[in-house]
Structure formats: structure tokens, C-alpha cells
Amino acid sequence: MKTSYYWKMEKRLIPLVVFLAGVFSQAELVLGQSCPLNNFVLLSRTTSTNKIKWGFPEACGTNITRRFLRRTYTSQSVYQDIYEQNGSCRYDSETVYSRTDGCLTSRGEEQIAANGYSGSQRWEDNSLCGGTNNVTVQGNYYEAGSELAWLYEIASSFPVIFLDSDCGAAYAWSGGALGDEFGYLVGSDVVRYDYEYTDAMLREDLLQIMPPYPTEWTPGSGVAYWIVYPVEDSHGITVYGAGGRMQYRIVLLDTEKDVTYEVQWDEVTTYPDGTPSRRESKVAQVRGTGDPNNPPFVQEELDVPKEQCYKSVDYNSIKIREIFEPGDSSGGGPAAPGTGTVGGSLGCQLDGGGCTGNADTAPGIWMEVSMGAAGPRMSAGKLTLRSSIFVSDLFTPIHLTWVGAQTPNVEVIKAEFPTTNYLRVREAQLVTNQYIFNVGATQVTNYYLSANEVEKTNLQVNTTLVLRQVKAPQALADIVVVPNGYEIRFYKPDQVGTAKVGGVYPIIDPNPFVIWRVENPNPPATNQLRISEIRSSTSVREWNYFYWPESGKWTLRIWNANEIERVSTNTIDGRQEVITWRRVGGQEALRIKRLFRSFQYDEVLVREEVGSDSNPQVTVYSYYLPGTFGVTGKILLQSVIYPDGSWVYYHSYNTNGLPVYEFRGFGDEEPGGWGSRTTVYMYGPGYGDDGTINPHVPRKVIEYLQWHPVSCRYTLFPSPFTRIDVQCLDPQAQWDDPNNLFTTNKYYQDGPYQFMLKLVVHPDKTLTTYSYATNATGTLWTNIVAHGTPDPTYTTVIDGTITYSVITNSGWYLLVETRDIATGVVLSRDMYSNFDEFGRPRRVTHLDGTYEDTYYSTCCGTVESTTDRDGVLTQYLYDAAGRQTGYRKVYGANVITYTNVLDAAGRVLRTDRLAGGSQVTTHRALYDLAGRLVAETNALGGVTAYAETTNPQTGGLIRTTTYPDGGTRIEEYYRDGRLKRVTGTAVFPVKYEYGVEQDPLTGSWREYTKEIKLNTDGSETTEWTKTYYDGLGRTIKIVYADATPSDESDNPTHRYFYNSKGQLWKEVDPDGVTKLYIYNAKAELEYTITAISDTARNITSYDQLLGAFDTLKSGPDRITRTVRTVVPASNGKPDRIRTDTYVWLDGQTQGTLVSSVETSTDGLKTWHTTWDNGRAVTTQTQTTYGSGGTRTVTTIAPDNSYTISLYEYGRLKSVTRYDATGQQVSKTSYTYDAHGRQWQVTDARTGTTTYTY
Structure with a gap:
């Protein structure tokens, strides 16, 4: 839901940190504050099972060995037995045994149990006594837990167990005590294994018996995994496979309806x-719902991996940002189709704005190309290529995806693409030729057989669905395979047919306006990938990725000029990552090391060092153990210590993983100290609602300083359509204390705009209403916002302003107009026109008739040039990487070029100004490896040096600035980051102290800042x-020093008083001078009263002031009234805004x-009128715009004399003064x-003054 203070949903990375068991480590650097309060929830559900890997049990010591699906066993043997039975019969027995086991039709144990196996056996018997010796062969299975396994056995007095096929099979024959026995065995055995039962086959079988997901979702991330492990039992070594899959959701909270949000996260x-x-x-995109009971979410699934590993979602990597917000500082609208970004995952965004580090944690390849807009307030998504490893199919469209919120205006077409799998088939043959077995005693004799193995590779071609086309309102992306790669060809709508042919849209004009090519530039090697943006034969940008798996190093080279290197290596208990920015072949410009x-x-990230190894900026993190506070599925942040010594410590969380107690440093207090700044978050019912709506939002937040309460706020959700934010004047007030400041947000309860913001009632009792409209075709969207005085029911603004913002189908403004509600007069208007092929307006015309032009380059979506109201043309300069390197100002015939020399990290090293054939260096800068400014040189050659150190006693930062004349400014900071003192030869020294004291008048505890002047x-x-x-946070009093420093009760004091609407209504300065303020219904300051009478001086409340005001009017108090009105055109004057000042x-x-x-x-005309005893004295000013960048400002004085100021391209060219008769009095001309x-x-009277430089 959007609130009156709604901010864009820009979610930064929560610090990834190491668990230090609650022990804080010293640190020396800060990269910014962090807080685990985020407007999203990670949920997951998992299912898992395990399965035995059946087949012929084999083992070689304790090593896991392969299983095979088919076994062929042939045995030829002669067995002679002399046996005396009851002393009356003696016979010889000769047996020939032959057996072949066939290929089983199924790998499932259940199938084996039901169907047995195929095979044949033959026995020959020659008995001297006519007897028969039958030896049977059978297949048995046994039950192990809940799984069936299959075991091959021979049911005879000679059981055979087949052991390791890799290192030879062993026969374990045992004969029982048979009385008088004599015999021998002569023969040969051949055992053949083929069709290996691989781990991949075991995984496939496991997937067939995987249970369904549970219905309930649990907080945090689960785990998807695949593990194969041996278990030794009575049958030898049995191989088990255990696997699990996971679904997860990233649920976005507090979204605005129909706004597109982008979610980015890491799978680990x-x-x-x-x-x-x-x-x-x-990365994924979703559209906001505004409904707290039906929030949008991103849902993904991690299947059982194909390799032995664990996969999970890093909760701390989740970032959310609003990607489509018309009306930002650039005029709104999404990126043009075909505009791309490369290299984000290496910590640098190369999108025309320079190279800046970001919080992305996943290394590897990263490319994103926009599909433009899909409609008003609607993005068409983007094409993305992301991979953390080099794989053989990386140069095919298999890894290219479309990311976007589902919309009927975008059509994604996929086609089958061939993929190649290489299937391995192993065959093993074990052979022995002869063996002897002596009968007479129980014994076991092992015979190891020779092993021969053959490996065969079979080629199998499968297909998978990949992106073929993405059709959006502004462009069609056609994905085409080319030698060693593929291309994404972007076509305008008029270049594409309207009806599909063969499942795809035909290309009518085969000239794409941009091509993005992904290719292998150096086949057959597969450790390099090139991405090219091709606008024309002369407009090509290239990015080259290199990967060295043996060292874990990634390198991104941009246009063979700059490169970013990322090296990941193992440590004893984790991983180290080093990122560096440098010119190709040059020295490092920026260095980041993460542990x-x-x-x-x-x-988790335990430590981040920015800069050189000898003097890095260090941030240290810690986490709680899993399961602490009953929270599973995510690692809870415990503490962060920043480079400047500041810190934050989360003492406890609730069972949902939301923080309860947060401690931050105060002054020089060391981490974890209890005298710090403490914030307590309270959730659930008991604070104005039942706690069921948006339970992640704390209902009460109270802040303590050294355990004294100093501030308090509440957030209430009486219904899904109402949010109330409460600010307490008394830190210990209840939520419904009438002295609190209330902000009420209400949302539409039904209809097409349900859950969109409807109105806001502000603490000053003004009202802001929101309404929305679309045209019949849905191609225009209008926001209507009114603000001002409400009617008695607080549903309509009756006095104030109303603003209409019309947004086009391409997401850009068509019109922004503001009117006065009472009169209907237009107060401002911007009309957008001259739209380019992607719907971007190139001209905005203002209410005064002037206009500004903006043109975009054919490359990269960057601004090519702008022309302002004065006709000054500004042309923007970029390097091959799309970074802005300067600009050119065109003042008619005068052209001035400003250029910047950038380092590999995008920082400005030198600024030059070029004009008239000469060059002037205006600025130079030097940075260390941490990105800190070390020195800068001005245009006169003066050098200013900067240095940072740490106070060894307190851990706080000390920053020293040395100016060109040798003067110094030394700033010393407390550990909490606030300024402690300023000394040095170039400043007036001063010291700062911070604390908390109890207000003797109200009993409330108040923070203070004390500034003390120092001697030299x-x-x-x-x-x-x-x-x-x-x-x-408002100033309530300022106390000044006096002659009795031990007692402040009699000190000179400046006091400030606020009314129940949060408005300053009274202040009393140290001399006792009292000023009173009264506001109108629109919350505008209308009356200012300097109190002279005791009646005015003794007023103690705003209500008392309003009641006594009529009396004060007739008294001695100095009263000034300011009235602002909107006056329609009349008396020869246009619509105007009038401000009248009255005095009593x-x-x-x-x-x-x-x-x-x-x-x-x-804004072209003004009239300044001064009234003297009812006589008006007026000064009039009029501005006119001419051709050639000229602007004329004419000022007419009360005596009808006048002055004409002429400007050319924004520069003052001349000032000419005339008397009332039109005679020139003076003229001053300026040249440049x-x-x-x-x-x-x-000067027309005295001549010319010339300046040289």
C-alpha cells in the first residue's frame, strides 16, 4: 500500500555476515547502515525421500563402486564326489553348470519383486548310484526399511557373492562337513557386467517416488539436495541416494497496486x-496488488540437483526495487527497447552512468536488455542472460530468459532447440580359467579374477524449449542462432508482420535497429564469451568475459579499455573473493575483498575490506546460530561493525525473524554496550488493531537513549483499506493520546482501483485525495491529485490545488497540469510532444510558451542532447563503455567543451575545458584503492589533501584536510559517526557533545547537542x-551560556512551541521577544504576531491564541498578515497569483x-505594488523571448522610467536604462x-574595461 510518505521500494542488500557467536570483532570501516526490516517475506516448502541403489552388490574396500544392470555368468565345472551312504552305496557325480541372467526390464525394486528376472540354467548329472543332485538358482529380494532392494544369491551349499568388479571379483565358497569326502573341481567361470546403473539413473528413480509438497509454507529457505552415500550392512556396501526438492516464494509486502517491482536474489x-x-x-518482476491479504510474490522451484550438492536461497541477498515510476526526475518512462546493461554481477553497472559498485553477490555473466513499455504504468520486461559458470551450451539461447510481470501486451514465443547428451555405457568382464577345491574340511578359498573394462560413449540428441521471439508493443525481439552463438535482433512494430507464420512473426524489413550478439569468440575453447551491441557498422560496443576454473577467476573486459576481475578461492572454512577494477594492463583503481x-x-559474508591490504576499510558482520529464537530457514543478523567504528547489534528477534531489540552506538561506546541507542519493535495486537493485517509491520516502535525513552511511533491497520501512522509528542504516550500527530491513509475498497490510495488526512488537517482514470482504449492513464482544505466529511478538497498527470502508453508524460480549485485558473502546465519511435517526448512546452528539447542517442538509450529555454544546446559525450565523459555547450557560435578523464571505476580524475583552440585543466583528483579522495588540484594548481585515520583510544574516525596554503581542518568523530570536534589552523575550533536530559516542565526525556567553542x-x-x-526531531529550545555554568535554569534560552497539528505556533528568544503564528485552513502561515502586550506574551496554547486573536488585533501587538490568492484574468492583466501583506x-x-x-x-509578468496611505506605487517587470536565444527583461519603475536587460543564450549581454520619455540614460554591455x-x-559613458585570464 502507498502511504503519504511512500517511498520507492528500493531494497538494498542486507549485510551478509559471519557468525561470531555473539563476540564482536574490532573493525575500521563503514559502508553504510543496515537493518533487517524489509518489506518482503521468504517462504518455502520442501519434500524429500531416499532410495537404495540396487544392482549387483560390489565393493572394493570401503570405496563406493559402480552397479550394473545386467550380469552374464557362465560356469563350466566338473565335480566328483565319493560319498558313502549307509555304507552301502558309493557314487560319483559330475555336474556341468551354465547360467545367463538377462537384462531386467525395470530398475525399480518393486518391479523386480513382482516380475523376477529372466535367465536360464542347465545342469548335467552323472551319478554312479543313479541318484540325482539338484542345485537350484533363484532370485531373492529383501526389505530394508521402506525400500526394496535386490540381491543375487545361489541357493546351494556353495553360496557365491560377487565383489568388486573394478578390482576383481572374489568367490567365497564354503563346503560343509560331509563325512568321508574327496573331490576336486576343474573348470572356468566368465562373469560379464554391462549397462552401468549410474547415479543419474538412481536420481531418476528417486524422482518417481518423491512425495508431493505439503500444503503449508514455512518461513525462510528450505534446501534442495542430492546426496549419494554408502551404507555397509550384511550384504556388503549398499548405496543410498537421498534427495529433496523445494518451492520457494518471495512475498512482497506494502506494494502499490499495478506498479511493477523487480526482485533480485541469489541461489546458493x-x-x-x-x-x-x-x-x-x-531476477523476476511482479506487479503490486496493494492488498495486504493478497500480496504479490515470486515463486520458483529447485528440483533435486543433478550433482551432489545442496541448493538454497540466500535470504540476505534479496533486493526489491520499483522499476516503473512515471514522473521521476528524467520525466518518467522505462528504458527504450534494445537498451542493455552488461556486467552488473561483477559489481559494476555499465549503463551510461559510469561504473559504480553494487551489492550483487553472484559472480559470472550478466546481461539485461529492455523490451520497453507495455502500456501506461506497465513494463514489457527484459531479456536476461545470467550464469555463474561456463557451460558448453552457454553460447546457445538455452540460458536466455524473459523476465517480466505477466501482461497480455507481451507475447513470449518458445521453440524447440536441440541439446546433446553423451551417455556413458561401461562394460566389465571378469574371467578366471581354472581352480581346484579340496574337500575334507570346512574352509573358504578366494579366487580373484582378472578384470577387463570397456567404456562406450553414445550420442543422444534431445530438445528443450528456448526463447524464439518476444513481442511487445514497442519492439519484437527475434532470437536467431548464428555460428558459435546467437543474436537478439530488435525490430520496430512496422518491421514485423501481424500474423504468425509457422508459429513465429515474420520479419518484413530485415534491418533490425539493434542486435545483441552472444558468441564464443575463440572456439573450441569454452572459457570466453563475447557480448556485442551492434547499432551499425560503426556503432559496436563489446564486453568480453573470461573464466579460469582452476583459479576461480572471472574477468570482464570492456571495450579492451577497462576490466573488472573477480577471483574466488577456497579458505579453510569458507571462501574468499577479491574484486578489482583497473585499466587493461594498468594498476588497480579499486579493490574489494570479501571473506x-x-x-x-x-x-555468509564475514568481512569486507575495501582498499589496499595494508590500509583497508573494513566492515565486520556476525550472525546468530540457526534455530535461535525459534527461527529456521534464514540466518539472522546479529551485528555489524562499520569502518568508522559505528555499529549495530540486534539483541533479539521474534519467531518470525523480525527484530525486537536493536542497539546502536552512542558516542564512543563500544559495540554491545547497554548505554547505547536502543530501538524496541513491538508486534501483534494491543496497539490499536488486532495485529492480523500486515503482521510484519511493528505496531509500536519506541527509541531509548541510555535507557531513557526519547521517541515513539505507532502504525495501525484498522482494516485492509486504512493505515494510521502515529507520532508521539510524549515518548511514553499511548497510541490514542490526543496530543499525538495522526496521518490517516485510506484506500479504495472496491472497483478497478481497489487498494489504490484514495486519500490522506495529514496531521495539520489538510487533505490529499487521489483519483485515477483511463481512456476507452487503455492507452492513457491519468492521475488526479488534489490537496488543500477538506470539506467537513474529509472526502473532498474544497480549496487548494488539483494536478492532472496524463501518462502515455509508452510510460511517458503527455500532460502535467495544476489548477486552482476555487477559480479553475491554470497555475502550471507542461505539455509533451514530438515523440520519437519509442514514445519518448522530445519536447516539453511550458505555460509561458517556452520549451525544452531532449534528444536520445541511437546507442544505449542515453541522452544525446538537450536545448534549454534560452536556446543553449548541450551535447553529451560518452566513452565506448557508455560512461558520460563530458558535455559540450553551444552558445550560438561559441562552443565550449568540458571533458572528464575517468578511471576504471568511473571516478573523475581530471576535468578540462576546451574552447577557442585552448585547453584549461580545471580540476584533478587522486583516489586510493578504497575509492576515497586523497588529493585534488584546482585550476590554479593549488592542492588540497585528505587523510583518514582512526583514533586508537576510541575507534572513531579522524579526517584531516590540508588546504593549498597549508591550513588544516581536522574533524574528529565519535564512534557513532557524529562529529566530535573540529580543530586546525584553518578553522575556528569547536567541540560537540551529545546526551539526554529530562525536561523539567514535561518530565519527558529529550536529546540534546551541545556546541562548545574552543581556544586555539x-x-x-x-x-x-x-x-x-x-x-x-524538532528543535524545542536552545540554551546559551551565562556566568553560572553549573545552573542552566537562568540561562538565556530560545524556546519553540508546537500545536496539536505539528505547526510552530510560538517562539520566545533569549531576550524574551515572543512571536506567535496563526495558520489558515490550507496550513499556510497567515498571521505573524510580535507580542507586545502582556495578554499576548502570556498566551500558553494555540487554542488560547485563536480565542484571543480578535482582542489582540486592537491592541499594541505587531501583527502582519500574508494572504495568497489566485486571481483570474481581469483589468487587462492575465491570470495571476497575488500575495498581499497587511499590518495592524x-x-x-x-x-x-x-x-x-x-x-x-x-511567470512572464510581475507587479510589485507598495501602498502608502492608500496610494499605490507599482514596479512592473515583463519577460519576452526572442529568436536566436535572446531574452529581454523590461522593468518599469513607478515614475515610468525603465530598464531593459538583454540576455543571449542565458548570458547577460546588456543593461540599458531609459527615463520616462524614452531617452537613454545609460548602457552597459558585456562580452565573453x-x-x-x-x-x-x-559603459557607454566611460568606456571599456577588459579582463584577462
């Missing part, structure tokens, strides 16, 4: 064998000021008009040199 893969963990960056530690099925030796003077703040004379009940200022709503500097000033 960890390996049981110590292989370095891997991160895969993911991760493996933690369950995830990894650093000692304190007796001059100081002490400023106190209320719980809303002593004893006067009605104010006297003393001045009026009227400004036409187009090639660099735009004032060169000559010519």
Missing part, C-alpha cells in the same frame, strides 16, 4: 566434497550553546494593505571570451 549451491560454493543470481564462511547450506590550544571556552529536540496599526481592528505582489501564472568568462564590460 554448496558441495559436500569441499568444492567452492557457487551463487546464481536470479565468506560456509554456514549450514549457505554461506584545544581547551574549552565559556561560550557554548545547547540545542534540545523532541521525539519528532495600534488600536486598529482591520489590517492595512502595505504591499502586493502579483505574478502571472506563466571563448571559455565563457566575462571579457569586456563597456
Whole structure:
């Protein structure tokens, strides 16, 4: 839901940190504050099972060996037995045994149990006594837990167990005590194994018996996994496969209806064998619902992996941002189709804005190309390529995906693409030729057979669905396979047929306006990938990725000029990652080192060092153990220590993983101290609602300083359509205390705009209403926002302004207009026109008739040039990587070029100005490897140096600035990041103290800041000021030093008082001068009263002031009234805004008009009128725009004399003064040199003054 203070949903990375068991480590660097309060929830559900890998049991010691699906066994043997039975019969027996086991039709144990196996056996018997010796062969199965397994056995007195096929099979024959026995065995055995039962086959079987997902979702991330492990039992070594799959959801909370949000996160893969963990960056887009009971979510599934590993979602990597917000500073609208970004995952966004580090954690390849807009307030998504590893099919469209919120205006077409699988078939043959078995005693004799193995590779061709086309309103992306890669060809709508042919849209004009090519530039090697953006034969940008798996190094080379290197290596208990920015072949410009530690099925960042190894900026993190506070599925942040010594410590969380107690440093207090700044978050019912709506939002937040309450706020949700935000004046107030400040947000309860913001009632009792409209075809969207005085029911604004914002189908403004509600007068208007092929307006025309032009480059979606109201043309310069390297100003015939030299990290090293054939260097800068400014040189060669150190006693930051003249400014900071003192030879030294004291008037505890002037030796003077703040951060009093420093009750004090609407209504300065303020219904300041009478001086409340105001009007108090009105065109004047100022004379009940200022709503005319005893004295100013970048400002004085100021391309060219008869009195002309500097000033009376540089 959008609130009155709604911010864009820009979610930053929660610090990934290491678990330090609650022990804080010292640190020396800060990269920014962090807080685990985020407007999203990660949910998951998992299912798992295990399965025995059946087949012929084989083993070689304790090593896991292969299983095979088919066994062929042939045995030829002769067995002679002399046996005396009852002393009367003796016979010889000769048996020949032959057996073949066939290929089983199914790998499932259940099938084996039901169907047995195919095979044949033959026995020959020759008995001297005519007897028969039958030996049978059978297949048996046994039950192991809930799984069936199959075991081959021979049911005879000679059981045979087949052991390791890799290192030879052993026969274990045992003969029983048979009385008088003599015999021998002569023969040969052949055992053949083929069709290996691979782990992949075991995984496929496991998937067939996987239970369904549970219906309930649980907080945090589950785990998808695949593990194969041996278990030794009575049958030898049995191989088990265990696997699980996971579905997860990232649920977005507090979204605005129909706004598109982008969600980015990492899937983490960890390996049981110590292989370095891997991160895969993911991205998705969803549209907001505004419904707290039906929030939007991203849902993904992690199947049982195909390799032995664990896969999970890193909760701390989740980031959410609003990607489509018309009306931002650039005029709104999404990126043009075909505009792309490369390299984000290496910590650098190369999108025309320079190279800046970001919080992305997954290394590897990252490409994103926009599909433009899909309609008003609607993105068409983007094409993405992301991979953390190099694989053989990376150069095919298999890894290319479309990311976007589902919309009927975007059609995604997929086609089958061939994929090649290589199937391995192993065959093993074990052979022995002869053996002897002596009968006479029980014994076991092992015979090891020779082993021969053959491996065969069979080629199998499958297909998978890949992107073929993406059709959006602004463009069609056609994905075409080319040698060694593929291309994404972008066509405009008029280049594409309207009806599909063969399942795809035909291309009518085969000239795409941009091609993105993904290819292998160096086949057959597969460790390099090139991405090219091709706009024409002369407009090609290239990015080259290199990967070295043996060292874990990624390199992104941009246009063979700059490169970013990322190296990931294993450590004893985790992983280290080093990212560097440099020119190709040059020195490092920026360096970041991150240390991760493996933690369950995830990894966490324990330490981040920015800069050189000898002097890095360090941030250290810690986490709680899993399961702490009953929270599973995510690792809870415990603490962060920043480089400047500041810190945050989360003492406890609730069972939903939301923080309850948060501690932050105060002053120089060390981490974990209890005298710090404490924030307590309270959830659930008991604070104005039942706690069921948006339970993740704390209902009460109270802040303590050294355990004294200093501020408090509440958030209430009485219904899904109402949100109330409460700010407490008294830190210990209840939510419904009438002295609190209330902001009420209400949302539409039904209809097409359900859950969209309807109105906001502000603490000052003004009202803002929101309404929405679309045209019949849905191609235009209109926002209507009114603000001002409400009607008695607080549903309609009756006095104030109303703004209409019309947004086109391409997401750009068509019109923005503001009117006065009472009169209907247009106060401002911007009309957009001259739209380009992607719907971007190239001209905005203002209410005064002037206009500004913006043109976009054919490459990269960057701004090519702008022309302002004065006709000044600005052309923007970029390097091959799309970074802005300067601009060119065109003032008619005068052209001035400003250029920047950038380092590999995008920082400005030098700024030059070029004009008239000469070049001037205006600025130079030097940075360290942490990105900190070390020195800068101005245009005169003066060098300013900067240095940072850490106070060894407190851990706080010390920053020293040395100016070109040798003067110094030394800033020392407390550990909490606030300024402690400023000393040095170039400043007036000062010291700051911070604390909390109890207000003797109200009993509430208030924060204060004390500023103390210092002597040159650093000692304190007796001059100081002490400023106190209320719980809303407003200044409530300033105390000044006096002659009795031990007692502040009699000190000079400046006090501030606020009414129940949050408005300043009274202030009393140290001299006792009292000022009173009264506001109108639109919350505008209307009356200012300087109190003279005791009646006015003794007023103690705003209500009392309003009640006594009529009395004050006729008294001695100095009263000034300011009235702002909108006046329709009349008396020869256009629509205008008029501001009248009245004053009250002593004893006067009605104010006297003393001045009026009227400004036409187009801003071209003004009238300044001063009233003297009812006589008007007016000064009039009029602005006109001419051709050639000229602008004329004419000022007419009350005596009808006038002045004409002429501007050309924004520069003052001349000022000419005339008397009332039109005779020239004076004229001053100005000329400028090639660099735009004032060169000559010519006075028509005295001549020319020339300046040289």
C-alpha cells in the first residue's frame, strides 16, 4: 500500500555476515547502515525421500563402486564326489553348470519383486548310484526399511557373492562337513557386467517416488539436495541416494497496486566434497496488488540437483526495487527497447552512468536488455542472460530468459532447440580359467579374477524449449542462432508482420535497429564469451568475459579499455573473493575483498575490506546460530561493525525473524554496550488493531537513549483499506493520546482501483485525495491529485490545488497540469510532444510558451542532447563503455567543451575545458584503492589533501584536510559517526557533545547537542550553546551560556512551541521577544504576531491564541498578515497569483494593505505594488523571448522610467536604462571570451574595461 510518505521500494542488500557467536570483532570501516526490516517475506516448502541403489552388490574396500544392470555368468565345472551312504552305496557325480541372467526390464525394486528376472540354467548329472543332485538358482529380494532392494544369491551349499568388479571379483565358497569326502573341481567361470546403473539413473528413480509438497509454507529457505552415500550392512556396501526438492516464494509486502517491482536474489549451491560454493543470481518482476491479504510474490522451484550438492536461497541477498515510476526526475518512462546493461554481477553497472559498485553477490555473466513499455504504468520486461559458470551450451539461447510481470501486451514465443547428451555405457568382464577345491574340511578359498573394462560413449540428441521471439508493443525481439552463438535482433512494430507464420512473426524489413550478439569468440575453447551491441557498422560496443576454473577467476573486459576481475578461492572454512577494477594492463583503481564462511547450506559474508591490504576499510558482520529464537530457514543478523567504528547489534528477534531489540552506538561506546541507542519493535495486537493485517509491520516502535525513552511511533491497520501512522509528542504516550500527530491513509475498497490510495488526512488537517482514470482504449492513464482544505466529511478538497498527470502508453508524460480549485485558473502546465519511435517526448512546452528539447542517442538509450529555454544546446559525450565523459555547450557560435578523464571505476580524475583552440585543466583528483579522495588540484594548481585515520583510544574516525596554503581542518568523530570536534589552523575550533536530559516542565526525556567553542590550544571556552529536540526531531529550545555554568535554569534560552497539528505556533528568544503564528485552513502561515502586550506574551496554547486573536488585533501587538490568492484574468492583466501583506496599526481592528505582489501564472509578468496611505506605487517587470536565444527583461519603475536587460543564450549581454520619455540614460554591455568568462564590460559613458585570464 502507498502511504503519504511512500517511498520507492528500493531494497538494498542486507549485510551478509559471519557468525561470531555473539563476540564482536574490532573493525575500521563503514559502508553504510543496515537493518533487517524489509518489506518482503521468504517462504518455502520442501519434500524429500531416499532410495537404495540396487544392482549387483560390489565393493572394493570401503570405496563406493559402480552397479550394473545386467550380469552374464557362465560356469563350466566338473565335480566328483565319493560319498558313502549307509555304507552301502558309493557314487560319483559330475555336474556341468551354465547360467545367463538377462537384462531386467525395470530398475525399480518393486518391479523386480513382482516380475523376477529372466535367465536360464542347465545342469548335467552323472551319478554312479543313479541318484540325482539338484542345485537350484533363484532370485531373492529383501526389505530394508521402506525400500526394496535386490540381491543375487545361489541357493546351494556353495553360496557365491560377487565383489568388486573394478578390482576383481572374489568367490567365497564354503563346503560343509560331509563325512568321508574327496573331490576336486576343474573348470572356468566368465562373469560379464554391462549397462552401468549410474547415479543419474538412481536420481531418476528417486524422482518417481518423491512425495508431493505439503500444503503449508514455512518461513525462510528450505534446501534442495542430492546426496549419494554408502551404507555397509550384511550384504556388503549398499548405496543410498537421498534427495529433496523445494518451492520457494518471495512475498512482497506494502506494494502499490499495478506498479511493477523487480526482485533480485541469489541461489546458493554448496558441495559436500569441499568444492567452492557457487551463487546464481536470479531476477523476476511482479506487479503490486496493494492488498495486504493478497500480496504479490515470486515463486520458483529447485528440483533435486543433478550433482551432489545442496541448493538454497540466500535470504540476505534479496533486493526489491520499483522499476516503473512515471514522473521521476528524467520525466518518467522505462528504458527504450534494445537498451542493455552488461556486467552488473561483477559489481559494476555499465549503463551510461559510469561504473559504480553494487551489492550483487553472484559472480559470472550478466546481461539485461529492455523490451520497453507495455502500456501506461506497465513494463514489457527484459531479456536476461545470467550464469555463474561456463557451460558448453552457454553460447546457445538455452540460458536466455524473459523476465517480466505477466501482461497480455507481451507475447513470449518458445521453440524447440536441440541439446546433446553423451551417455556413458561401461562394460566389465571378469574371467578366471581354472581352480581346484579340496574337500575334507570346512574352509573358504578366494579366487580373484582378472578384470577387463570397456567404456562406450553414445550420442543422444534431445530438445528443450528456448526463447524464439518476444513481442511487445514497442519492439519484437527475434532470437536467431548464428555460428558459435546467437543474436537478439530488435525490430520496430512496422518491421514485423501481424500474423504468425509457422508459429513465429515474420520479419518484413530485415534491418533490425539493434542486435545483441552472444558468441564464443575463440572456439573450441569454452572459457570466453563475447557480448556485442551492434547499432551499425560503426556503432559496436563489446564486453568480453573470461573464466579460469582452476583459479576461480572471472574477468570482464570492456571495450579492451577497462576490466573488472573477480577471483574466488577456497579458505579453510569458507571462501574468499577479491574484486578489482583497473585499466587493461594498468594498476588497480579499486579493490574489494570479501571473506565468506560456509554456514549450514549457505554461506555468509564475514568481512569486507575495501582498499589496499595494508590500509583497508573494513566492515565486520556476525550472525546468530540457526534455530535461535525459534527461527529456521534464514540466518539472522546479529551485528555489524562499520569502518568508522559505528555499529549495530540486534539483541533479539521474534519467531518470525523480525527484530525486537536493536542497539546502536552512542558516542564512543563500544559495540554491545547497554548505554547505547536502543530501538524496541513491538508486534501483534494491543496497539490499536488486532495485529492480523500486515503482521510484519511493528505496531509500536519506541527509541531509548541510555535507557531513557526519547521517541515513539505507532502504525495501525484498522482494516485492509486504512493505515494510521502515529507520532508521539510524549515518548511514553499511548497510541490514542490526543496530543499525538495522526496521518490517516485510506484506500479504495472496491472497483478497478481497489487498494489504490484514495486519500490522506495529514496531521495539520489538510487533505490529499487521489483519483485515477483511463481512456476507452487503455492507452492513457491519468492521475488526479488534489490537496488543500477538506470539506467537513474529509472526502473532498474544497480549496487548494488539483494536478492532472496524463501518462502515455509508452510510460511517458503527455500532460502535467495544476489548477486552482476555487477559480479553475491554470497555475502550471507542461505539455509533451514530438515523440520519437519509442514514445519518448522530445519536447516539453511550458505555460509561458517556452520549451525544452531532449534528444536520445541511437546507442544505449542515453541522452544525446538537450536545448534549454534560452536556446543553449548541450551535447553529451560518452566513452565506448557508455560512461558520460563530458558535455559540450553551444552558445550560438561559441562552443565550449568540458571533458572528464575517468578511471576504471568511473571516478573523475581530471576535468578540462576546451574552447577557442585552448585547453584549461580545471580540476584533478587522486583516489586510493578504497575509492576515497586523497588529493585534488584546482585550476590554479593549488592542492588540497585528505587523510583518514582512526583514533586508537576510541575507534572513531579522524579526517584531516590540508588546504593549498597549508591550513588544516581536522574533524574528529565519535564512534557513532557524529562529529566530535573540529580543530586546525584553518578553522575556528569547536567541540560537540551529545546526551539526554529530562525536561523539567514535561518530565519527558529529550536529546540534546551541545556546541562548545574552543581556544586555539584545544581547551574549552565559556561560550557554548545547547540545542534540545523532541521525539519528532524538532528543535524545542536552545540554551546559551551565562556566568553560572553549573545552573542552566537562568540561562538565556530560545524556546519553540508546537500545536496539536505539528505547526510552530510560538517562539520566545533569549531576550524574551515572543512571536506567535496563526495558520489558515490550507496550513499556510497567515498571521505573524510580535507580542507586545502582556495578554499576548502570556498566551500558553494555540487554542488560547485563536480565542484571543480578535482582542489582540486592537491592541499594541505587531501583527502582519500574508494572504495568497489566485486571481483570474481581469483589468487587462492575465491570470495571476497575488500575495498581499497587511499590518495592524495600534488600536486598529482591520489590517492595512502595505504591499502586493502579483505574478502571472506563466511567470512572464510581475507587479510589485507598495501602498502608502492608500496610494499605490507599482514596479512592473515583463519577460519576452526572442529568436536566436535572446531574452529581454523590461522593468518599469513607478515614475515610468525603465530598464531593459538583454540576455543571449542565458548570458547577460546588456543593461540599458531609459527615463520616462524614452531617452537613454545609460548602457552597459558585456562580452565573453571563448571559455565563457566575462571579457569586456563597456559603459557607454566611460568606456571599456577588459579582463584577462
